[in-house]
Every structure is written in C-alpha cells, then in structure tokens.
Amino acid sequence: MKTFTQWNTFNTDTIKFALGQERNGKMGVNMFIDDTAREIALVTPACVTHWPRVTGDGNFGTMWGPAEIGKAKFTLDMSDAPVCDAPNVNFQAFASILTAIDERLLSFVFDNQLKVLGRKNLSKDELRMLQIKSVKPRYEKCTGSLHGHSVQFSALKFANDGAGGKVARKINVCDHTGKVLPNGVVQPGDVVAATMYANQVYNGVGGDKFGIQWSLEDVQVICQRASIPQKLDVPVFGYTQYDFAQAYVDEPG
Numbered sequence: 001m002k003t004f005t006q007w008n009t010f011n012t013d014t015i016k017f018a019l020g021q022e023r024n025g026k027m028g029v030n031m032f033i034d035d036t037a038r039e040i041a042l043v044t045p046a047c048v049t050h051w052p053r054v055t056g057d058g059n060f061g062t063m064w065g066p067a068e069i070g071k072a073k074f075t076l077d078m079s080d081a082p083v084c085d086a087p088n089v090n091f092q093a094f095a096s097i098l099t100a101i102d103e104r105l106l107s108f109v110f111d112n113q114l115k116v117l118g119r120k121n122l123s124k125d126e127l128r129m130l131q132i133k134s135v136k137p138r139y140e141k142c143t144g145s146l147h148g149h150s151v152q153f154s155a156l157k158f159a160n161d162g163a164g165g166k167v168a169r170k171i172n173v174c175d176h177t178g179k180v181l182p183n184g185v186v187q188p189g190d191v192v193a194a195t196m197y198a199n200q201v202y203n204g205v206g207g208d209k210f211g212i213q214w215s216l217e218d219v220q221v222i223c224q225r226a227s228i229p230q231k232l233d234v235p236v237f238g239y240t241q242y243d244f245a246q247a248y249v250d251e252p253g
Helices: 089-111 113-117 124-128 235-239
Strands: 015-021 027-033 041-043 073-079 135-139 146-156 158-160 166-168 172-174 191-205 209-223
Touching: 015 089, 027 089, 027 113, 027 191, 073 191, 073 209, 089 113, 089 124, 089 135, 089 146, 089 209, 113 191, 146 191
Parallel strands: 146 209, 172 209
Antiparallel strands: 015 027, 041 191, 073 146, 135 146, 158 166, 191 209
C-alpha cells in the first residue's frame, strides 16, 4: 500500500536509483525512496485541470485515445493556470520538485548511459535533449508562444489481476473534504488535487528517449469550475466613454 506524502514536505534528496533487469531482458531503472525502497507517492497541490479523463472508459474513443478498449487510460493534467485570477504559486514550487527529480534521474542515466540507453560519451546536455520532462510546456494555439506549463498523469483502465487476466480499475473522485463521490466527475476547468506516484522510469522510447511516467489513484475536486468566482468588472472597457451610454437593466421596457 502506498504512503502518500504532501508535496511540500517531500525531500528529493531521499530518492535513489538502481539498475534492474526487466522481463524482456532489457536493462531498466528502478526508482525509490532511501533504503526502505518505498514508492515515490505524493499529494499534489490544487491546480486547474484542462483535459481530465478519470471516469468511464478514460481516453478511449477520444481523438487522442486508443482504438482498443483494453489500452484505455485514465488521464489528468494539472496546469499552472491562475486560480480565481491569482497566480498559482504552489504549482511553481511543485514543478521545481519534479524538475529536481528529473535532474537526479538525468545524473543517474548519465553515469549509466551505456547500460540504460546503449549510448556512450554523451554529455549531460546531450542526454537532457533526450529526456522527456515531467513538467511540460503549454503553447498558445494562435501564436505558438509559451502559454504555461502542466504535469500529466495516466493510469491504465485495466490492470493485471495476478492470474493472467485483467481487472477494471477505478479512479476515486472525492469532494473537497476527501469523501469519495459515488458519481463524481472531473470537468475541464475544475480546481483539483491528486494522489500521484512514480509508476515507472521508461527508456528506449522513440529509440533512446527516457523519462518518468507519473500515475494517479485519486482525484479531489476542490472547487468545481461553475463555483469559481467570476470577475466582477472588466477595467479595459472603462477607457472609452460614449454619450449614448445607458445603465443596463434586466428587463428593458
């Protein structure tokens, strides 16, 4: 059973890496906390989500999802978008922790690049170009300019049952107190937190790319999109005055 630690109390210096052999014989990287070999499991800060798929069939049937139900995943993104028009400073601190974890992984792969990636004599900067980062940039669709950052989580809808079969998995959706909602749904624009963990360190993706797959177990809906306070005025409209301006009435005569 995982022990989830609050993100702002987690010490990245406790993380350790070790080489391990996977079932297919390929050399992999194990990632754990200190000598107890505990999983890295955190509770995230509250963030705005834009593309949640944590109920039903997950991302199956979507334009970016799989064509087979057996490959469906639950997905959740958490962004640095403002919360109630205020910058989400907690996301910045959370992102710094994940970046520090990425840097520790980079150093380990640098020291073991021949065994992990089948490469040698690459500098750390060259390896950094091959690393898939935990904190990903978001770009403005129209201009292509950097719009912010986000963290992506995923979990397979069907997990191994230990007997050669598959069993459907469910992501718990909770209210702001942590109580599980039987019919809870996470909508785009909601402010959420999640229980997250390092599912695996993958390597050899696309040839020689590597990174950390972060997964999730539960999602807490802290504030639904419809309940987020809306702005009360738009100051930019106050710069121009019109002689024919009139006060707004709900039911004009």
